Amino acid sequence: MTTVNVPLYRLAHSRTGDKGDISNISLIAWDAECYAVLLSEATEVRVAQWFGYRKPTRVTRYVLPGLQAMNFVLEGVLDGGVNSALNLDAHGKGLSFHLLALQVEAPAELAARLPDVPA
Amino acid sequence: MTTLHSPCLVGCATGFSGDRTDGAPPVVRTLAARGGGTLIFETLAERTLALAQLARNQDPEAGYEPLLDDLVGPVLGDCLRHGIDIVSNFGAANPPAAARRIAAIAAEQGLPAPRIAVIHGDALDSPEQRALLRQRLGPEFDRLDVVSANAYLGAEEIAQALRAGAQVVVAGRVADPSLTVGPVLAHYGWRADDWPRLGRATMAGHLLECGTQVSGGYFAVPGLKDVPGLHETGFPIAEIDADGACVIGKAGNTGGRVDARTVKEQLLYEVHDPARYLTPDVVADLSQAGVTELGGDRVAVHGITGHARPDELKVNVCYRGGWLAEAEISYAGVQAEARARLAGEIVARRIGSAMKLRIDLIGAMSILADDGGAMLGGVPDRHRQDVRLRVAARHDDRATAERVLREVTALYCCGPAGGGGVRTSLRPRLATLSCTVPREIAAAGWTLQEARR
Numbered sequence: 026m027t028t029v030n031v032p033l034y035r036l037a038h039s040r041t042g043d044k045g046d047i048s049n050i051s052l053i054a055w056d057a058e059c060y061a062v063l064l065s066e067a068t069e070v071r072v073a074q075w076f077g078y079r080k081p082t083r084v085t086r087y088v089l090p091g092l093q094a095m096n097f098v099l100e101g102v103l104d105g106g107v108n109s110a111l112n113l114d115a116h117g118k119g120l121s122f123h124l125l126a127l128q129v130e131a132p133a134e135l136a137a138r139l140p141d142v143p144a
Numbered sequence: 145m146t147t148l149h150s151p152c153l154v155g156c157a158t159g160f161s162g163d164r165t166d167g168a169p170p171v172v173r174t175l176a177a178r179g180g181g182t183l184i185f186e187t188l189a190e191r192t193l194a195l196a197q198l199a200r201n202q203d204p205e206a207g208y209e210p211l212l213d214d215l216v217g218p219v220l221g222d223c224l225r226h227g228i229d230i231v232s233n234f235g236a237a238n239p240p241a242a243a244r245r246i247a248a249i250a251a252e253q254g255l256p257a258p259r260i261a262v263i264h265g266d267a268l269d270s271p272e273q274r275a276l277l278r279q280r281l282g283p284e285f286d287r288l289d290v291v292s293a294n295a296y297l298g299a300e301e302i303a304q305a306l307r308a309g310a311q312v313v314v315a316g317r318v319a320d321p322s323l324t325v326g327p328v329l330a331h332y333g334w335r336a337d338d339w340p341r342l343g344r345a346t347m348a349g350h351l352l353e354c355g356t357q358v359s360g361g362y363f364a365v366p367g368l369k370d371v372p373g374l375h376e377t378g379f380p381i382a383e384i385d386a387d388g389a390c391v392i393g394k395a396g397n398t399g400g401r402v403d404a405r406t407v408k409e410q411l412l413y414e415v416h417d418p419a420r421y422l423t424p425d426v427v428a429d430l431s432q433a434g435v436t437e438l439g440g441d442r443v444a445v446h447g448i449t450g451h452a453r454p455d456e457l458k459v460n461v462c463y464r465g466g467w468l469a470e471a472e473i474s475y476a477g478v479q480a481e482a483r484a485r486l487a488g489e490i491v492a493r494r495i496g497s498a499m500k501l502r503i504d505l506i507g508a509m510s511i512l513a514d515d516g517g518a519m520l521g522g523v524p525d526r527h528r529q530d531v532r533l534r535v536a537a538r539h540d541d542r543a544t545a546e547r548v549l550r551e552v553t554a555l556y557c558c559g560p561a562g563g564g565g566v567r568t569s570l571r572p573r574l575a576t577l578s579c580t581v582p583r584e585i586a587a588a589g590w591t592l593q594e595a596r597r
Contacts, residue, residue, distance in 0.1 A: 038369060038405060040362070042414030045578070051412035053405065078519045087418050091434035091447050092408050098416050104515040107190070108465060108575040111502035111536040114511035123512050142367040 027133040032126055035139040036062055039121035046106040048117045050124050053094040058135055060093035066129035072097055075127050076120075079104075097124070152331040153181030154324050154348070155381040155395065158215065159355025161187040165214040167355065167379040170395035172219045172228060174381060177396075180227035181381075182327035185215055186320050186353045188233040193317055194462030194574045196236035197292040207238030208245070208314075216246055221255050224311060231302055231323050235314040237292065239263060243314045243593045261305035263315035265588035268293040268459060273585060277461060280579040288463040291574065295457040295586040298424030300336060302326025305590040313590075317460070319423045324349030328384050342426035343450020344388030347433070350421070351392055351410050351445070355379050358392060358410040359441075360400030373399015378441075393442040402441040411435075411445070424457055426450040456580035465575030466538050467545035471552030471568040472506070474532045475560070481508050483560035484531040490559055491535050491551045498544060499537040506532035532565075538573060546570060 033039075033052065036059040042049045052067055054060035073084040082101035089095065103117050104110035131139075155175055157168035168183060175181040187209045200207025209215070212234055223230055235242040243260045250258050268277060277293055278285040294317035303326045305313050313326070328345045329336075336342075351358045359380045360371040371377075378398025383391045394402050411433060415421055419431040432447040475483045488503040495501055503517060504510035508528040513519040535552050539545040549568040556563060 034365075034368065038365070038409065040409040040413055042412075044414060044416070047416070049412070049414065049416055051409060053408045053412075078522070079514050085417075087431070089412070089418055089431060089433065091432050092411070094408055094412065096412050096415060096418060109538065111468075111500075111515050111538065112511060112513075113504065113506075113534065113536075119511045140368055142365075 028130040029133045029136045030128045031131045031136050031139060032128055033067065034125035035136070035141055036129070036131065037125070039125050041118055041121040043103060043106065043116045046101055046103045048099045048102050048120055050097045050099065050121050051094060052097065052124065053092065055140070057093060062129065062131045062135070063095060064088070066131075067095065067127070071127065072124065075124070076102055150179070151383040151385050152328050153178060153381060153383055154184060154327055154352060155181060155379060156184045156186060156352035156355055157379045158185045158187055159353065159357055160189055161192045161209060161211070163355055165211055168215060168219045170398050171379050171381060172222050172226070174395045175228050176222060176226035182229045182231055183219065183223060184323045184352065185230075185232035185234055186323060186355070188236060188317065190460055190576050191462060191574045193236055193294055193460070194291040196238065197462075200237045205241050208236045208242035209234035212242055212245055213249065217249050220246070220249055220258070221253055224255055224258055229306060229311055229313070229327060231306075231313045231315075231327055233315045233318055233323065235262065235316045237267070237316060239314045239316050240593070243312070246312055246314070247593065258311045259309050260312040260314060260593040261308070261310035261590050262593055263297065263301050263305070263313065263318065263588070263590050265586050266294045266297050266315075266317040268295055268581070268586065276581055276585055277459065277579065280581060281461070281577055288461070288577075291462045291464060293459060293461045295459045295581060296424055297457070297586065297588045298322045299325035299329055301588050301590045303329035305592070306330035308592065310592060319425070320353035321346045321349030321423050322425055324352055324382065325425050328388070332386055337452070339426050339450040339452055341388035341450070343428040344390065344448045345384055346421070346423055346426050346428045346450065347411065347430055347445065347448050348382045348384050348388070348390035350428075351390070351407065352380050352382055354410065354413065356400060357413065358406055359394040359402050360406060363406050363409060369405065371401050375399065389444070389446060391438065391442050391444045402443055404435045404437050404443060407435050407443045407445065422454050424453065426453050454580070455583070457583055457586055459579050459581050461577045461579075462574050463577070465573040466540040467542050468536070468538050468571050468573045469545040469548040470534065470536045471549045472532055472534045472566065473552055473555050473559070473563045474530075474565040475563055476530045477562065478529070481505065481525050481528040481531045483562065484508070484533040485525065487533050487555050487559045487563060488535065490555070491548070494551050495537075495547060498547065499539050501548070502536045504534040504536075506534055510534065542570070
């Protein structure tokens with residue numbers, strides 16, 4: 026099977042929530058085939074590495090098969106959260122779009138039919 | 145009129161304090177056409193209550209949602225006429241004053257005096273309550289300049305007030321989903337330990353509590369996820385059946401969309417472990433949730449259950465957190481990014497170790513970066529030609545924090561070439577701590593306001 030690299034935004038959509046210094050980032054597949062790619066590619070290890078510059082103390086992935094979705098809980102990534110972070114986006118609202126930029130391997134056949142945006 | 149066997153309808157017309165204020169009329173029209181229901185407004189984020197408490201300290205009749213008139217005024221008459229109850233946390237730090245204001249609005253509009261209930265007991269300000277908070281939060285609590293401490297109350301008091309005939313229920317701090325669970329409990333009369341039903345109704349409330357975030361708001365990505373009519377997005381309405389299962393829709397003749405994707409995004413919003421979503425009413429379990437599109441902007445949610453509620457209530461303590469200083473200056477054209485970086489270095493050298501600074505290059509690298517500067521430092525100059533430098537810092541001492549503003553302003557003459565558009569701001573900061581306390585510590589209850597004309 027030939028595979029190609031695709032950014033997650035072609036396979037899924039996402040929203041961020043925050044509580045204190047913890048960010049939760051959902052990753053919701055467009056369909057079952059995309060979800061299968063997420064299950065094998067969007068692992069806790071990959072996501073922890075991708076957010077490594079924010080020094081997460083723990084990254085947990087919860088899977089929700091009924092929604093073809095997963096929920097990443099990243100602890101310690103918000104510079105203390107709304108209390109102490111100096112970030113303009115102290116809630117980390119934009120972090121879902123950082124996750125969506127992560128490149129993963131997907132079957133070429135699947136990639137050919139995925140939505141895309143102008144480069 | 146609604147009956148036990150017709151679904152319980154709950155519409156939500158604001159998702160936070162600061163939301164659009166024109167969401168309620170279409171929700172009320174839709175509920176009225178369907179025989180009534182409940183209109184909720186969620187207006188109380190973590191810090192909103194502390195801000196309200198500061199307002200109340202200045203004026204004993206203030207301290208509730210500042211936009212109360214704009215929210216309630218246009219729909220109060222229609223709600224009373226069509227049997228639509230209003231339930232909200234817009235009482236903030238002063239629910240009795242909010243109730244008095246609503247009674248006054250009714251009088252000004254020549255309406256019959258509504259039966260208004262006030263929920264009390266969320267504010268933990270007695271010496272005994274504060275002593276317990278100190279015990280739970282540790283000796284650090286003594287050093288805090290506490291503005292407010294409130295427990296998250298649940299749905300029971302709201303339900304009791306509605307069953308007693310309240311047409312408007314004014315709360316301060318209650319858990320957001322409880323604004324929905326209260327009217328549903330009152331409607332169906334479930335037992336307070338019917339965990340599966342409470343779990344389902346709680347997730348209906350969770351889907352409603354952020355307003356349009358389930359009906360097309362906070363969702364659009366042009367080319368990937370388009371939403372029609374975002375300038376007039378309809379606020380959501382849930383139809384909740386006798387088992388607590390819900391169908392999410394929205395107000396008629398509005399923009400926005402409700403589909404499987406919008407509902408999934410909101411279902412997982414601010415959730416950690418999906419099997420354990422904690423509220424004062426129940427531990428909701430959405431780990432096996434599913435959604436089905438019914439067409440016509442309606443989505444059925446299924447597979448949710450619930451488990452016994454937590455023993456203790458969550459408490460949010462707000463305290464003064466020093467001063468936040470922010471200052472910005474822009475650079476454009478050749479070497480703009482290099483000049484902005486140089487300007488940031490100049491400010492950092494002059495401030496030295498007095499404060500920890502955050503440096504952003506807006507237009508090159510800002511919100512994705514970290515306070516420590518690891519990401520910005522790792523990204524080379526990419527020669528962006530329109531860059532705005534932002535310098536931010538926090539300090540307990542106002543005069544020290546102010547130095548950031550002065551140093552950035554001085555870049556006009558002393559900094560790199562061509563800097564323009566300096567803006568500065570210095571604001572007091574509110575910080576929060578949370579813990580849990582035994583339920584009996586918060587004397588939760590409700591009272592019907594006496595009718596006064």
